Amino acid sequence: MSLGVVIASHVDKIAEGAYQLLKESAPDVSITYAGGTDDGEVGSSYEKIEAAVNQQTAETIYCFYDLGSAKMTLDMVSEMSDKNIKIVDAAFIEGAYTACALIQGDYKEEEIDVQLKPLQVK
Amino acid sequence: MELTGEQAQRWILCFQEKIEKNKAYLSDLDQAIGDGDHGSNMYRGVQAVKEKLNELEDPTTEEVLKTTAMALISKVGGASGPLYGSAFMQMAKTAKETTELPELIQAGLEGIKQRGKAELKDKTMVDAWAPVAEALTNGTFSNDTIDQAVEDTKPLQAKKGRASYVGERSIGALDPGAVSSGYLFTALVEEVLK
Ligand SMILES: Nc1ncnc2c1ncn2[C@@H]1O[C@H](COP(=O)(O)OP(=O)(O)OP(=O)(O)O)[C@@H](O)[C@H]1O
Ligand SMILES: [Mg+2]
Numbered sequence: 061m062s063l064g065v066v067i068a069s070h071v072d073k074i075a076e077g078a079y080q081l082l083k084e085s086a087p088d089v090s091i092t093y094a095g096g097t098d099d100g101e102v103g104s105s106y107e108k109i110e111a112a113v114n115q116q117t118a119e120t121i122y123c124f125y126d127l128g129s130a131k132m133t134l135d136m137v138s139e140m141s142d143k144n145i146k147i148v149d150a151a152f153i154e155g156a157y158t159a160c161a162l163i164q165g166d167y168k169e170e171e172i173d174v175q176l177k178p179l180q181v182k
Numbered sequence: 183m184e185l186t187g188e189q190a191q192r193w194i195l196c197f198q199e200k201i202e203k204n205k206a207y208l209s210d211l212d213q214a215i216g217d218g219d220h221g222s223n224m225y226r227g228v229q230a231v232k233e234k235l236n237e238l239e240d241p242t243t244e245e246v247l248k249t250t251a252m253a254l255i256s257k258v259g260g261a262s263g264p265l266y267g268s269a270f271m272q273m274a275k276t277a278k279e280t281t282e283l284p285e286l287i288q289a290g291l292e293g294i295k296q297r298g299k300a301e302l303k304d305k306t307m308v309d310a311w312a313p314v315a316e317a318l319t320n321g322t323f324s325n326d327t328i329d330q331a332v333e334d335t336k337p338l339q340a341k342k343g344r345a346s347y348v349g350e351r352s353i354g355a356l357d358p359g360a361v362s363s364g365y366l367f368t369a370l371v372e373e374v375l376k
Contacts, residue, residue: 097259098257098259099259101259102217102219103219103223103259103260104259104260104263105259106255106256106263107256127344128261128342128343128344129259129260129261129263129264132261132263132264132265132297132298133263133264135264135297136255136264136267136268136297
């Protein structure tokens with residue numbers, strides 16, 4: 061599958077937990093995640109988010125984030141990356157779950173975009 | 183007025199000292215309307231900056247600014263990382279063309295606005311950077327410009343960042359990012375402009 065999902069959270073356990081939740085319904089989707097700072101504290105890490113993007117086997121990546129600096133860091137990583145990165149301003153878990161379920165169901169990018177639209181909250 | 187590499191290095195190292203000294207105060211300000219980590223975030227960042235800058239010998243202005251940007255981006259861990267990081271990155275890019283101070287600070291402001299999408303009066307560091315950039319350009323800059331800009335964040339209600347989640351409760355508090363930006367400009371006065 062050439063569509064994947066990246067999760068970026070301020071807390072490592074939130075990112076891990078979201079991964080666990082998503083993987084259950086989307087076992088074949090490339091899902092990677094980053095949580096917390098380099099030291100495992102609450103915050104964002106450029107290095108971790110960059111790694112989550114680089115670990116992706118998909119070429120087009122939907123990215124979901126919880127708060128401010130996770131988004132800004134995703135933006136910076138995206139500017140440096142060759143991959144097609146779509147940072148989605150959707151409700152964090154609902155958005156990621158929707159994308160994963162649809163990718164698992166072989167939906168096309170355009171259809172997924174349409175489904176994500178009403179979930180935009182930020 | 184042009185900023186030399188040597189001046190840029192002293193400027194940023196002076197900023198590091200001010201952050202170190204005011205680390206607890208910045209976190210206290212952030213605790214009131216955010217998550218209480220601005221001081222420790224910035225401290226982590228400027229410590230890394232100091233290490234990297236001390237490795238440079240006779241650096242150009244661009245090198246100092248770029249080194250500062252990279253260290254802040256990789257080490258801060260909060261919104262101020264990408265924001266200050268983008269500011270210094272834009273300044274570094276501009277320094278390839280000109281090292282005139284007003285142009286550099288203006289470029290830094292643009293970097294912050296592009297990254298954070300904040301406008302004037304959203305109660306963010308933009309409210310410290312914009313008046314300073316303007317005053318430097320118009321030749322009306324003084325210490326007062328900095329103090330006034332920082333103080334003027336008090337009555338504002340935050341529209342961006344963590345403080346935007348507390349609604350009207352942010353009114354009456356100083357914006358921590360504006361205060362730390364104030365230190366950056368005070369350091370500029372002390373090391374370069376005076
Ligand atoms: N979108 C934004 N645009 C401009 N400045 C911002 C924005 N968001 C936050 N800031 C500035 O950053 C400061 C807070 O920095 P801090 O290091 O505490 O990050 P944080 O808000 O805790 O990060 P996070 O997004 O991880 O919660 C604020 O006081 C404000 O000046
Ligand atoms: Mg904070």
